[in-house]
Amino acid sequence: MFAISPVPKRGRKGNDILGPQNPDRMRQEPDTVCPPDTDHGKMPNMKWSFTDSHVRLEEGGWARETTVRELPTSKELAGVNMRLGPGVYRELHWHNESEWAYIIKGQCRISVLDLEGGSYIDDLEEGDLWYFPTGFPHGIQGTGKEGVEFLLIFDDGNFSEDSTFLLTDYIARTPKSILAKNFRVDEEVFNSLSEKEKYIFQGTIPGSLEDDRKKVTRSKHRFTHRMLKQEPKKFPGGEVRITDTSNFPISKTTAAAHVIINPGCLREMHWHPNADEWSFFLRGRARITIFAASGNARTFNYQAGDVGIVPKNNAHYVENIGDEPVEMLEMFKAAKFEDFSTEQWLAQTPATTVAEHLNLVGGNREKFLKSLSKDKTAVKAPLRKTRSMSDMAKALEELL
Template structure:
């Protein structure tokens, strides 16, 4: 073993850099201790070097450092390493033995996106420019403090949004001259069709933060049609004629002053309605968390699409609550790419792309994942202690998926056994018994808890 650097050297290095350079240890991984030196925790903390079944490993939650060692292959890392990033991505450092072939990157973190800072707020985005696989959908994460306004605007793309925290007031205007106003809070949605003008304003003590979804991966938050910008770039004589006012009234309107800016604190909706207010026939908002849930043995899913939120013609979504250790069952989506946003917890997803290609990615809160349409996958909660909360979002009018379990249960069992267990009839019978109900269990508990011959927790 290479001698450990002196404590003085390590302390000095810790002050200069967050990166750590470590020599290999007998246990096959390194972990910084509280004093900044490199310790060697018990080997039992990292039991995945020899694991033929490729079980999940929550290295970030357990503070364990993964290394590329798997079932007698691989070895330690001698060069520089970003310890935190490796702990966040254990299935890239030590991929399951079932991973194979080449897939593009299908993960992005909003923490890696540039933040545009404005007066009382900020915005950052994940588009096809940040994540090349994000062709169908672009996402924008926006924060507005109390009273802060996202300028009156519209855009070519439709806008769907999920309130992550706080309270927000939305206004919209339809093609029949109808107006809409609503106050929303955590878990609520809005949808503005292409071209419908609208505004957003933070309410309450801390304002709001939300996720905006646009039905084109090429969208840019900088390409919206802004009220002040239009007025600024129209001859003042025309503006004056349009509003029947003197042109000098519009001399001090400047586009650079707005976009996100501090406004006055709004009154109640009833008191703010203008004299000419005519309520829109459209319902632009929806309370997603009040949606009836599809219950699973390991969590629940709430689906919102054009069937229960009629105006949302181009975006469908599912809100998943996945219990500790549970699994969003193996499935695929036939009508759109899946664009997932991870709100809470840690997960791993293996994506099967046909032709023997498969790749596993790990996700944390604030991450975005893309699964191209028809590619088989699952979402597994890496933690045995913490819940996982995920939004599955699609550029589609309806949420559609195929369950592998359900398919196997509703296919003639002779055919299934000929495919999977032709040379193992005993296992074939056990498999048939397990899927005979053909009931779709959208989120499966961590282990089978029935009295039949399913796997018990200790066998996983």
């Protein structure tokens, strides 16, 4: 956050604010208060903070969501941030949508039933993922000393946590005579059923993973993935891990990237041809300018806990404007992660074509064309300019 509140004034344009102000919000949004000169036209909001989402408080945990209702541009995906204490359940349930999840902190145990009747049970920790296809019944329980916090992604922006198919609700809405016939027991067995959904509630700390696995028919499918244990692709300005059907085959509707951008560095100018980007910022401060064609461009600022949307094919970059690394997740409603690098495109286009499009002449023409790389550099380091003797002399004078 900036120490001084920004002012909507740049050169001879703009002026100060005489009316009411929210200094804390203004310091979080310097490029909204005073947009760069390159911003132009109209663009809907592409940012939301989970801090502004309603929190549903339950026994031992909570949930809050970012959907098309909170962020109208979040059309393809919806997100839920959830916390479960040790032993606390997110009750057994299923969805119309698929569910992709990233463990932010802590530990949990998940279980899911596949179509062949196999059960998959696993313990997860920070940086791990799970994916449950639409309709697959599953459950989550916090474990360890602090339980777990995670981000859930659903492949429909209209998703609501309140519209899931819950076991307790399902059983409570079924006549006891039918329950008795189905499960082959007396009706009295069901006298203690909960009369309302449990959703999130305190349970017993589970035993060992192996003990649970021994009691079920094991699934042949893999529903979890260790994203942070992947070997990252390293670049001068940071690193990237990509998880999609190439290394997590069951995740057919959600592809993702985990990105680290070092201070002063840049997630290069690019766009995604196959899906909108739904980003979640885990730490750091970032700036993103989105180019939406027809002369429209808008710059947004993000920090930890924020959600960002970039529509399909809209060009953008992510710049680290803070003092610590930016750590972010990029999610897509797609089987594969796809992007086009602006630099790689220009490097693979005839030089004269590029120069004439950009009006590059003389020494600047050669300087720019020689700088282009045919290889993607997903995260770029800052440009280190060679200082002239006059620049160094001036700097020395200022010190003296």
